[in-house]
Amino acid sequence: MDGGRRGRGRRQAIEKELKKLREEREELDGRIRLLESQLEVRPEGVDGAAAGEGVVYGSCDGSVACRRRRGNGFAPDGGLPADMIYRYSRHLLLPDFGVEGQRKLSQSSILVVGAGGLGSPVALYLAACGVGCLGIVDGDDVELNNLHRQIIHKEAYVGQPKVKSAADACREINSSIKVVDHHHTLKPRNALEIVRKYDIVVDATDNLPTRYMISDCCVLLNKPLVSGAALGLEGQLTVYHHNGSPCYRCLFPSPPPVAACQRCSDSGVLGVVPGVIGCLQALEAIKVATAVGEPLCGRMLLFDALSARIRIVKLRGSLPDCTICGENSVFTEQDFQKFDYENFTQSPMSDKTAPSVNLLPENARITSRDYKRLVDNGEPHLLLDVRPMHHFQIASISPSMNIPLSMLEEKLPTLKTSLKETGAASASGKEPALVVLCRRGNDSQRAVQLLRENGFASAKDIIGGLQAWGQDVDPDFPVY
Amino acid sequence: MHLTLEFGGGLELLLKSSTKVHKVEVPPKDGEGKVTMKGLLSWVKANLIKERPEMFVKGDSVRPGVLVLINDCDWELCGGLDAELEEKDVVVFISTLHGG
Ligand SMILES: [Zn+2]
Numbered sequence: 001m002d003g004g005r006r007g008r009g010r011r012q013a014i015e016k017e018l019k020k021l022r023e024e025r026e027e028l029d030g031r032i033r034l035l036e037s038q039l040e041v042r043p044e045g046v047d048g049a050a051a052g053e054g055v056v057y058g059s060c061d062g063s064v065a066c067r068r069r070r071g072n073g074f075a076p077d078g079g080l081p082a083d084m085i086y087r088y089s090r091h092l093l094l095p096d097f098g099v100e101g102q103r104k105l106s107q108s109s110i111l112v113v114g115a116g117g118l119g120s121p122v123a124l125y126l127a128a129c130g131v132g133c134l135g136i137v138d139g140d141d142v143e144l145n146n147l148h149r150q151i152i153h154k155e156a157y158v159g160q161p162k163v164k165s166a167a168d169a170c171r172e173i174n175s176s177i178k179v180v181d182h183h184h185t186l187k188p189r190n191a192l193e194i195v196r197k198y199d200i201v202v203d204a205t206d207n208l209p210t211r212y213m214i215s216d217c218c219v220l221l222n223k224p225l226v227s228g229a230a231l232g233l234e235g236q237l238t239v240y241h242h243n244g245s246p247c248y249r250c251l252f253p254s255p256p257p258v259a260a261c262q263r264c265s266d267s268g269v270l271g272v273v274p275g276v277i278g279c280l281q282a283l284e285a286i287k288v289a290t291a292v293g294e295p296l297c298g299r300m301l302l303f304d305a306l307s308a309r310i311r312i313v314k315l316r317g318s319l320p321d322c323t324i325c326g327e328n329s330v331f332t333e334q335d336f337q338k339f340d341y342e343n344f345t346q347s348p349m350s351d352k353t354a355p356s357v358n359l360l361p362e363n364a365r366i367t368s369r370d371y372k373r374l375v376d377n378g379e380p381h382l383l384l385d386v387r388p389m390h391h392f393q394i395a396s397i398s399p400s401m402n403i404p405l406s407m408l409e410e411k412l413p414t415l416k417t418s419l420k421e422t423g424a425a426s427a428s429g430k431e432p433a434l435v436v437l438c439r440r441g442n443d444s445q446r447a448v449q450l451l452r453e454n455g456f457a458s459a460k461d462i463i464g465g466l467q468a469w470g471q472d473v474d475p476d477f478p479v480y
Numbered sequence: 481m482h483l484t485l486e487f488g489g490g491l492e493l494l495l496k497s498s499t500k501v502h503k504v505e506v507p508p509k510d511g512e513g514k515v516t517m518k519g520l521l522s523w524v525k526a527n528l529i530k531e532r533p534e535m536f537v538k539g540d541s542v543r544p545g546v547l548v549l550i551n552d553c554d555w556e557l558c559g560g561l562d563a564e565l566e567e568k569d570v571v572v573f574i575s576t577l578h579g580g
Pocket of ligand 1: 246247248249250251318319322323324325326
């Protein structure tokens, strides 16, 4: 009995070992095949050396350099080298795509602007599918709160430039393509120079002024623009300035009011939503690069994750009187470089810097440190948190009362009662202070304004809100 | 006139009930017997919008940054404010997104 069990255990161990060895052999065989094919088929000069040459002449990157490289390993006579046939075999098997599609892909250069939630899948797929030259531009560093959706970045890269992280990941996936990292925030002064080097541009950015800028730049340089956006549980996608489709300005000649510009850092975003849109952007970029299929020109895809619905709508064509892409446009590269997109849209070229308001006189505001002293001295007060309820549930200062700003007006009687109770409970009998708090110190000012108009004359807000509280008083307070 | 109205991209947050799809009965303007987009916009503003109407309309049109689609087609292709609606048309109002 005992011996039998031991025998069974030994047999299982051997079988396990065999399985492992067979898997290793298979993997080694694959690598051997790949190396053999390079040795036999690849003609000299089409590998690293040629790529190096391209880099020198092409002044660092871009389509010219990639073309000089003659694609990534395609034989000059038009046949495909065996390693590439093996690697992209599933593409080659597609009748609509085939060798021609793969060759065009390998000769194309695509610029991805933004290595965030949209840019992550775009860059990963474009690298994996064998695009000839992949450029990535982003000036930001990887932050921990990016990782839930920006799946190209790993924990080890937190604090490092996003372009480095993204380019490293792409190179790990496909060492046979050229990956160029542009560690800049795209601005009017550098955009022309960078975009000029590529055939196709993918807008994977997170803010309005940059979207206008990229569209204008693509019109000036005549590049197709694959544009995606995501927020909350919704996404949008279209291809601008290609096959008669409009440019961004044709659709939106004037920018929306600032209050209508929601940002992911305020409104949140479900990680997979930009992922879905980013995958579709990669698909559209591949279709444009290979001229396979019908790209999403003159149409827009609207994705609603919550109801699992995708709607594709027909858009106006390029407008003859568009100030940028219209026939009589007088917009030049010089105009572009001087154009102030932040001023035009009244919003910053970043998702992170929230425009801050200044609505209250100095004596209606206290700092987070002042508030700490007030608490330490045991002064009677009521702390009113005016953030939306789901924010309050993330983290709050205890004790505090939550009335969201949008409901404050109707809840004034409740507030009055609570304030009275606070006063009655305090030993001093002193009138309790009313201190108002929000996330960053903007809504709290609006609340104090409203309160002062409604008889709460002593209401004050905490400058910088919970963000300042976390920075200056309680470093353990969770940041979000 | 029976119409289906859909709001997206955050516009639904301005409505009395923040659901995205609204099946509504919109009366034609007196004496005209028809519903135009212009008429629909003022009806929406009067009957569905709860807060911050300036986030939805500007003048007698929609505010910049809102796409209007009549039966999945850009309203610019259908006559814009003057477009005449028909029974059971689907009109979508969607705010453009900028995030990523
Ligand atoms: Zn245009």
